[in-house]
Amino acid sequence: MAAARLAAALLLLAAQVACEYGMLHVVSEKGGPQSKDYCILYNPQWARLPHDLAKVSFLQLRDLRSAQLCSHFDLPADGFSNQIPLVARGNCTFYEKVRLAQGSGARGLLVVSKEKLVPPGGNKTQYEEISIPVALLSHRDSQDIFRRFGLVVRVALYAPGEPVLDYNMVIIFIMAVGTVALGGYWAGSRDVKKYMKHKRDDGPEKQEDEAVDVTPVMICVFVVMCCLMLVLLYYFYDRLVYVIIGIFCLASSTGLYSCLAPCVRRLPFCRCRVPDNSLPYFHKRPQARMLLLALFCIGITVVWGIFRNEDQWAWVLQDTLGIAFCLYMLKTIRLPTFKACTLLLLVLFIYDVFFVFITPFLTKSGNSIMVEVATGPSNSSTHEKLPMVLKVPRLNTSPLSLCDRPFSLLGFGDILVPGLLVAYCHRFDIQVQSSRVYFVACTIAYGLGLLVTFMALVLMQRGQPALLYLVPCTLLTSCAVALWRRELGAFWMGSGFAKDGPQSPWTPAEGPQPPKDSGAPLPQQPPCEELAKSPLPAEETDAGIVDPAQDPASPVGSIPEPTDRDQAQPGPVAQPGTSA
Incomplete structure (x- = not known):
């Protein structure tokens, strides 16, 4: 059969x-x-x-x-x-x-x-x-x-001639590569700042949200859900498209708020807080400027939701919200190991190729399920389009732009999936102090993979699974850099920033040793009662990772001279990649 x-x-x-x-x-x-x-x-x-x-x-x-x-x-x-x-x-x-x-x-x-x-x-x-x-x-x-x-x-x-390459591809290329580079840099810097700086949980600089480590089980569940949702959209597009639009509005407004909040917090004015109350969320007395920012983000989303089918200008709002959504996801979702990166990218590679190239042989119409859903079925009674794409109108003057899709599209998955690998490379760069060679190489590989995708689109004149070209480019480049630097083992097992993770193999286990020329033996540790009466400063009692500048294992660090307090209270110092 x-x-x-x-x-x-x-x-x-x-x-x-x-x-x-x-x-x-x-x-x-x-x-x-x-x-x-x-x-x-x-x-x-x-x-x-x-x-x-x-x-x-x-x-x-x-x-x-x-x-x-x-x-x-x-x-x-x-x-x-x-x-x-x-x-x-x-x-x-x-x-x-x-x-x-x-x-x-x-x-x-x-x-x-x-x-x-x-x-x-x-x-x-x-x-x-x-x-x-x-x-x-x-x-x-x-x-x-x-x-x-x-x-x-x-x-x-x-039948007028049509330009081989449209200039809107340049705009999409800049938006996609810029989002991946900025998102990967922000995600890596935020993760390093969280685990390598001394900040108390109850301090004013407390992080508002936690990153989510992706496990193999989560990857499998995610891919199965993507397959089910794509098939359901193919058969019940007119009913489910509004659900996707609602989810996009909620997620994009949250992402826009998350991207603009650090900038608003730096403003020197409008720092007054909401008066004491018992209302949900407002009982935390948020600042008035943050409430205004939330209203602004919701307003932008509402304007797009009302005028989303205005082809003249609504695509600008959709791309802005889409980039904010991608940056928010890159900051929130974290792949803890290169092994997890490889698994995610390879599974989604197969998923993308199957639904673009294989499904035309399985459907009655002979059309790709992925392309049909992304561009909107031609027999749809709602004429709605899925918003989970970056879209730029065609800039050529050929009348054929009326026939073919008037927009060039790039799905969010083609940004997020390689972007998670770029973020991992940035975290690993800071861990091994490699001057961001992994981050830069992976970002350049993503740009080259996107150029290959555009070339295949022009030559084949049909929708292309971008991950078919992006996944090999980014994965092989990352592996090549790790092999060249002789760090493939450490790169494969993870950057060591995960909580309660094993100690990184390249980090020494022993703490700092006293200078040999001090000549004075270390005194005995005082009893627990005395320690309880004289608590250590915040830098010494805060459980976490020491600053690399104070870490003797860091190449740029220096061994501090022992003080009276250091000699009175010796103890092991946590190393990068370990938990206190």
Whole structure:
């Protein structure tokens, strides 16, 4: 059964019909300046369309949408001399329609489709017999033509050239690489600051949120949930799309607040707090400026939610909220080991390739589930789009931008998944004091992988699984740097910042030794009663990791001279990668 299904899928792939996008240029019969282009889908094997509109003859459009042109009874008495008939789709093949139209003097044939546009196919013998172009026009566009121009119009069919590379890819590249670099740097710096500086839990600089360490079990559960959600969206898109939009609004407003909060806290004004109260959250007496920031973030999200389908400018708000969301996730989610990074990236690599390249053989329409969900099904009644992408409108002036997607898209997963590896590399850099060589190399590898993705998109002219190129580039580069520095073992097992983790293998276990030339023996440790009466300063009693500047194991550190207190209260000093 499986072999038969695979054979059928291969036959389906081999039988795919060549198709190209073209334009239907409509002008008023009265010769006025009013004109408009509409997208059509045609098969160049019937007849090719010219590329230059100036070299195309304008012909009268004959409205026969009430007929399907499947028999001689559908032909008008005067025929189609130098006309292009517009007929309904159904009840017969494209060859039967175009043969009747060509025999009656038509110079082309337009078929109105209420369903998704499919290429008008035939066989080699039929292609050789027909010499006029055949194209499909959407039902909505056909209604707009006669509503805007009236029943008597002149049209021209042509297929303009399209630039190989659109400039909007440059904007997406800058946003994606900038988000990965900034998010990885911020996540690594925040994690190092948390575990390597002396800060009391009840101090004013207390961290407001905790990073979440990802385990293999969490990775498996996450991937299974992604698969289920993608399949559900494919079959129940119109019902679930609003759930995804609501989740995005909540998560993006939280991410925007998290990104702007450190900047607002540095402002020297508006530090007054809410009066004492018993309300939830407000009983902590937050600062007024933080409340204003929260209202601002919610307002931005609400504005996007209301005007999300405004193609002219709403994409700017969506990209801003999306970048804030990605930065927040990179700061919150942490991969503790390179082993976990490898597992996550490889599993999602398989996930991405399967849902882009394999699922077209498993669906009735022959479309990729991933691309169909990301761009929105063509038969969706809501016409809503998933917001979990960075989108930039096409910047070229080709009319074909109306046919193909008017936006270039990059999913959040193509930023977050490699970005987690970049953040791990930054944490490891600071641990081994490698001048951020891992972080810089992995970020450059991500940029190169993204360029390869764009090249594959241009060459194949179809949606690409970006992780197919990003995962090998980032993983292999990180491994190569670790091998070059002879730190692959330490890099594989983790940077040593996780709580209650084992001591890093490159960190000495013994504490600092007293100077040999001091000549004075260490006095006995005082009883516990005396220690309780004279507590140590905060720097000595705070359980945590010592500052690298005070750590004798650090290459840049220096051994401090023993003081009276040091000699009176000797004890082990915690090393980087261990817990007190």
